[in-house]
């Protein structure tokens with residue numbers, strides 16, 4: 001039978017199920033196929049910290065949200081239009097986010113007494129009318145999968161595990177996506193297990209044809225490709241982009257990349273990616289702990305490699321003493337902090353922006369270090385590249401802040417040509433004539449002199465040293481001079497970074513100032529509000545230390561400064577202390593991206609407040 | 618070797634042939650600031666003395682240290698050097714060595730630096746068998762912080778931080794490094810320069826992690842800790858010099874030896890007519906079990922403390938495997954092309970319209 005196809009512009013789907021149900025895989029497959037169709041997209045994976053939490057429990061629910069659209073989008077969306085609920089717990093956890101009148105696709109087979117009780121439903125919500133505000137589609141996904149796989153020669157358990165492909169196939173049908181990309185992925189992935197490959201493939205198709213043949217669905221949807229800038233695109237997560245960014249930087253600099261790291265969520269994917277790039281001359285070192293990873297990186301930097309270490313909050317704390325040494329030794333080093341919910345183990349699989357002040361100030365002594373932050377998953381590539389450029393040009397440790405949302409989330413990336421990437425010139429000192437380890441160039445930068453170079457034998461260390469000669473010095477005035485010099489060197493980087501751009505009018509009543517992974521949520525909210533006629537502009541910071549040199553001027557051109565952050569106001573504090581202005585804070589620390597609706601409400605309130613209220617002075 | 622060319626002019630030495638250094642070539646211009654009489658002076662002198670025999674150019678020698686008296690070592694060497702942070706020298710050194718396996722990387726450390734704050738890096742460097750030569754100056758005390766007991770201080774040690782005696786059992790560094798999979802494990806003494814030189818030279822030539830525990834006297838905070846082993850009158854009865862292929866003999870006039878009864882070592886007299894040299898345990902430095910057993914001697918009442926090379930085997934080093942793996946993958950996949958990498962994965966083209 002033929003069904004009508006409705007065209008829609010913008011869809012948010014959330015796949016949710018047990019952490020063993022394969023929801024991350026399902027979401028990733030849908031994402032990759034959607035990218036190939038040409039939609040713009042944005043994703044938000046969300047999974048529990050436990051690898052296999054007990055089945056059916058609320059805390060064991062894993063989800064993958066995907067938004068795709070025929071226009072440019074910046075966020076994975078606040079509220080899903082569609083919730084695929086593989087079990088009652090998934091429904092329970094995610095129902096509150098679903099749009100009113102949104103669609104619930106429920107796997108009825110899992111709505112048994114045991115699972116309903118585990119999810120805390122006294123009655124089956126599929127029958128008690130509590131979901132009357134939504135469109136509910138009941139599909140016995142498990143049973144249908146088993147039927148489709150009869151006689152294939154797999155155990156019941158193995159067949160049940162294919163049910164996520166059934167759900168995927170059904171959603172492919174519903175949103176008119178091709179099955180080929182997933183079919184070929186299955187072939188590749190399960191090449192050595194032909195039975196499993198066949199089963200997954202069959203389940204996928206069964207889901208697809210179920211949509212076509214059953215009466216349950218009256219219509220299906222289509223989302224036309226987005227008008228993206230022409231070029232070659234690739235769907236990429238922030239962690240993949242970070243890995244590629246440092247590989248590209250090392251190649252352009254003509255030096256080997258050395259990545260030393262200790263596994264930590266959500267940064268481990270950077271290590272996973274880089275450890276596969278051996279034929280790009282990449283050395284990876286899985287250290288015994290976070291401290292060692294930083295130490296190994298310092299050693300590799302001394303020996304002339306592009307040294308990078310990646311971590312997340314607690315690991316950044318452990319590395320701190322070694323980064324201070326890096327500041328003292330004046331060696332190039334990139335530290336990637338994929339921020340997660342803290343303090344302590346906090347919410348290890350969730351996102352947060354709460355390490356900003358830590359990487360700014362969390363070192364012993366006066367130990368200045370540049371800090372930059374990526375705005376979107378794909379931007380991680382460019383900022384990782386930039387971190388490397390600054391590190392080797394200024395012989396300094398540089399922090400790159402990303403976060404769990406950026407690291408795991410993905411978006412289409414317009415892939416650059418390597419020849420268009422900015423040059424990263426590196427010169428190693430070789431001339432023994434007049435060599436001094438702490439002599440400085442016009443940027444106050446000392447030479448990079450590698451062990452192995454004849455005639456340059458010298459000693460460096462954590463003790464305070466005399467400028468130029470690098471000899472140990474306890475002289476009070478020398479120390480004062482060196483403390484200032486190191487600070488000036490970092491501050492001087494301001495002249496080498498782009499000026500801050502303002503989106504919207506360059507002055508006016510309200511400027512929203514954000515940084516890091518909130519870019520998408522903030523920019524789309526500002527956009528939406530501007531379309532409604534509100535007067536506001538947006539400045540998104542990617543350089544946090546030093547700040548862009550025109551930032552002070554910009555801030556003074558607006559009556560109110562509104563700073564939304566997923567922390568308790570860390571950028572707000574920096575702005576206040578640096579520019580002696582007050583700012584209005586908006587802080588939501590839920591371990592999730594900011595929600596556009598909340599942001600809008602808070603901005604409206606700020607706009608409506610009497611002008612003096614936003615200021616403290 | 619210098620020669621002459623056809624015109625009878627002297628030809629410069631080929632740079633491939635390292636010039637023959639003397640100990641002086643490795644002394645830096647910095648004033649040595651250890652307390653007068655400190656055992657560190659001897660270690661410094663012996664290292665400078667053996668370096669010429671390694672035939673490694675000066676610029677390829679690098680000394681890396683942590684924090685403590687011993688960790689000032691790099692400043693006094695005319696070579697490359699990094700004075701790092703407390704306990705982290707093996708980590709920094711591992712980065713240097715894996716980034717450039719061509720360098721000869723030394724770690725100068727102490728009992729507190731290596732076994733306490735840096736214990737984790739120490740054991741993991743051994744486990745990886747990465748090419749570091751770790752010289753641990755063991756003075757059984759914290760010197761730089763002015764006299765607290767260390768992880769090698771004996772139980773009951775009275776010190777600034779343990780006025781009533783410490784209640785910490787000490788580590789036996791040799792046992793620890795054997796347990797951590799060390800492939801070269803040795804012990805020597807500051808006051809036995811000849812022996813120290815021999816051991817250092819062997820450590821210098823070892824492929825993989827070499828660990829040398831050096832009994833070092835801190836004459837300010839723990840003077841005489843090793844007197845029994847270093848003084849002429851007491852040394853021979855209290856020190857067992859172990860040597861590959863030689864029976865375990867010690868004592869004045871070599872009158873004592875050690876034999877095995879089952880798994881139990883026994884000190885026997887070679888004078889009482891009951892035992893002869895042929896009854897004694899013959900040392901084999903490639904036998905792990907033997908090394909582990911002999912390493913305990915110093916802690917057994919009535920036994921001498923063993924000095925020498927306990928263990929040496931060959932095992933592929935970390936840096937070698939790292940390089941080989943990169944080569945193998947590159948051979949298989951071809952030299953990585955950056956643009957290909959960037960454009961890999963799920964890609965699609967958007968055309969202008």
Ligand code: SF4
Pocket residue numbers: 650651652654655656657686687756760761834835836837838
């Ligand atoms: S305190 Fe002890 S170990 Fe340190 S330099 Fe003085 S004598 Fe040597």
